[in-house]
Amino acid sequence: MMNRDFFEMMALIVIGIIYHIFLILYFYNTRLLFFSLIFYFAIILIYYYNKKKVVNKYMDFINTLDNSLNHLINMDFQKVSGLQTLDETFNSKVNQKILRLSEIWQEESLQGLKEKENLQSLISDISHQVKTPMTNLKILQSALVKGHISKEEKEKLLKSMEGQLDKISFLLESMIKSSRLEIGLIQLNKIPSNLFDTIAEAIAGIVVKAEKKNIEIVVDCPESYILPHDKKWTAEALFNILENGIKYSPYNTKIEVKVERWEIYTKIDIIDEGIGIPEEDFGKIFQRFFREESSYDVEGVGIGLYLSREIIQRQEGYIKVASIIGEGSTFSVFLPNDL
Structure with missing residues (x-):
């Protein structure tokens, strides 16, 4: 120089x-x-x-x-x-780029921290959820091996063990689905599809459970209703909500599925006559593994509604809930009318 x-x-x-x-x-x-x-x-x-x-x-x-x-x-x-x-123009441009870069890196850092916290929470949740059925399996296995029991009692223990294994299998399968959705391994394919068929597919999965409790399922949807959505995963989301309604509804009640087209969204109401949800829990019920205290005597792991929300949100939709204790709940699923 x-x-x-x-x-x-x-x-x-x-x-x-x-x-x-x-x-x-x-x-x-x-x-x-x-x-x-x-x-x-x-x-x-x-x-x-x-x-x-x-x-x-x-x-x-x-x-x-x-x-x-x-x-x-x-x-x-x-x-x-x-x-x-x-050069003030150059100065402004460079400052803008540097500060934007700072914001992006800060967002990435916070996102990384959030993902780490989510992973820790996920591991903790899995550990907690698997612990109970594993403990039950150990107790049943011990009774089966050590005890002098009759053939009938042995079959009963084996059936109980099968139930606990099914619970673990369902839990792990649900966790795999939610994790794959969260990290983007599952890509939802929104195409114009028949919504009536999607609802019918969801109902087919819960018909047996509904019949056991003599719960009537009524559908109010045109048979040729076309809506852009992922048929497979939307059916899964609706199935989870319907199954939840059956679990918490008394015998001899009714579940209605009503479809209504709005200007921007299509609303799918799933209305049950169940025990109801406290208003303070409206936001919590969509959290992974959340279960309301009064529902602990009902079989479940608390992941179905979480999965439903994830699936609907990934189609640019949303879910709302309204409920009255002792009268029932209405889950409203909103999906965009356009791609």
Whole structure:
């Protein structure tokens, strides 16, 4: 840098000498030569002063940029500072990009922390949910091996063990589904499909359970109702809500499925005559493994509604719930009418 400045200055001096020799030879005026020399060297000094000022300004810019990038690398987002140059437009653009980069990295950092917390919560939830059936299996296995029991009692124990294994299998299958949905391994394919057929598919999975409790299922939906949705996963979401309604409904009641087209969304109401949900739990029931205290005597793991919400949200829809204790609940599923 210094060698370059030196040669640049020498070149200007040589040019100046040649120019002033020309003045002497052409005008032969010493006063003109004197003022010309002063003016010329003043220009050189001003040029180098301004050049040094600009260089210093840009060196400050580079140092500040370097420090800001180091703070970003170290995720110390509060210390990312603004940058100053002589060009305000350039200054504004670079500042905007640096601050945007800081925001993106901060969001990524928070997202990574959130994912880590979710993973820890998931592991804790799985451990808690598997613990009870595993303990039951150990007790049943111990009774089966050590005890002198009749054939009938043995069959009863084996059936109980099968029930506990089914519970673990269902839990793990549900966890795999929810995890694959969360991390995007499952891609939902929204295409115009017959909603009536999707509802029928969901109902087919719970007919036997409904018949056991003599629960009537009534559907109010046009048979040719076309709506963009993922047929398989939407049926899964509706099945979970319907199954939940059957679990918490008394014998000899009714579940209604009503479809209504709104301007932007199609609303699917699933109305039961069950025990109802406390208002303070409306938001909690969609959390993974949440179970309301009064429902502990009902078989379940508390993941069905969580899965339903995940599936509907990934189709740009949402679920609302309304309920009255002792009278029943209404789950309203909203799906967009357009792709």
